[in-house]
Amino acid sequence: GAVVSQHPSRVICKSGTSVKIECRSLDFQATTMFWYRQFPKKSLMLMATSNEGSKATYEQGVEKDKFLINHASLTLSTLTVTSAHPEDSSFYICSARGSTSGKGQYFGPGTRLTVL
Amino acid sequence: KQEVTQIPAALSVPEGENLVLNCSFTDSAIYNLQWFRQDPGKGLTSLLLIQSSQREQTSGRLNASLDKSSGRSTLYIAASQPGDSATYLCAVRLRDSGYALNFGKGTSLLVTP
Numbered sequence: 001g002a003v004v005s006q007h008p009s010r011v012i013c014k015s016g017t018s019v020k021i022e023c024r025s026l027d028f029q030a031t032t033m034f035w036y037r038q039f040p041k042k043s044l045m046l047m048a049t050s051n052e053g054s055k056a057t058y059e060q061g062v063e064k065d066k067f068l069i070n071h072a073s074l075t076l077s078t079l080t081v082t083s084a085h086p087e088d089s090s091f092y093i094c095s096a097r098g099s100t101s102g103k104g105q106y107f108g109p110g111t112r113l114t115v116l
Numbered sequence: 117k118q119e120v121t122q123i124p125a126a127l128s129v130p131e132g133e134n135l136v137l138n139c140s141f142t143d144s145a146i147y148n149l150q151w152f153r154q155d156p157g158k159g160l161t162s163l164l165l166i167q168s169s170q171r172e173q174t175s176g177r178l179n180a181s182l183d184k185s186s187g188r189s190t191l192y193i194a195a196s197q198p199g200d201s202a203t204y205l206c207a208v209r210l211r212d213s214g215y216a217l218n219f220g221k222g223t224s225l226l227v228t229p
Contacts, residue, residue: 028136032214036218036219043120046218097215104150105215107152110157114145
C-alpha cells in the first residue's frame with residue numbers, strides 16, 4: 001500500500017521559534033496533501049489543503065501566516081509553524097492522495113509538537 | 117457544516133465479545149465514509165472505506181455498514197481481541213468539499229484479556 005512519512009515524529013521547541021514538519025509520499029506522487037491538527041481527545045481538524053505547485057487553501061480560522069505550507073514537489077509538503085507558542089502544541093498529521101489513489105487518502109504517522 | 121458524531125466515546129469489553137461502534141453525520145450528501153484506527157500517539161490506519169453507493173464493506177473481522185439516508189454508519193468488530201484496543205475514528209468526505217475529510221471524535225476501545 002501507499003506509504004506516507006512524517007519528520008520529525010516528535011519535536012520540542014522554545015516559544016518564539018519556528019518549526020518545520022515534513023510530509024513525504026514514499027511510493028506515489030501526491031497531487032494533493034492535507035494537514036490536520038488533533039488536540040487530546042478531540043477529532044482531527046483540517047487545517048489546509050495543498051496542491052502541488054499552487055498555494056495552499058486554508059480552513060476558516062487557520063492563520064496562513066502562522067502555518068506556512070509549501071508543496072513544492074509531488075512527494076513533499078512542509079508545514080512550518082512560525083513563532084510557535086504553547087497553544088500551538090498539538091499532534092499534526094498529514095495525508096496525501098495521488099492521481100491514482102482512487103478514492104482514499106493515506107495518512108502519515110503524525111508529529112507531536114510541544115512548545116515550551 | 118457537516119457534524120460527525122461517534123457513540124460511545126469509550127467502550128471496554130472482555131475479549132471475545134462482538135461489538136458495534138456507531139457514527140452519525142448530519143449532511144447526507146457524502147461521497148464516501150471511512151473508518152480508521154489510531155493507536156496512542158500514532159497516525160491513522162485506514163480500515164474500511166464505503167462509497168456513497170455502497171451499503172457495507174467487510175475486511176476480516178470488521179464489517180462497516182452505511183445508511184446514507186439516515187446519516188448513520190456502524191463498525192462491527194467480531195470476536196474482539198486485546199490487539200483491537202485503539203481509538204476508532206469515522207470520517208466522511210462531502211461531495212462538494214474536495215477530498216478533505218470530516219472526522220468524528222472517535223471511540224476509544226479497550227478489550228480486556
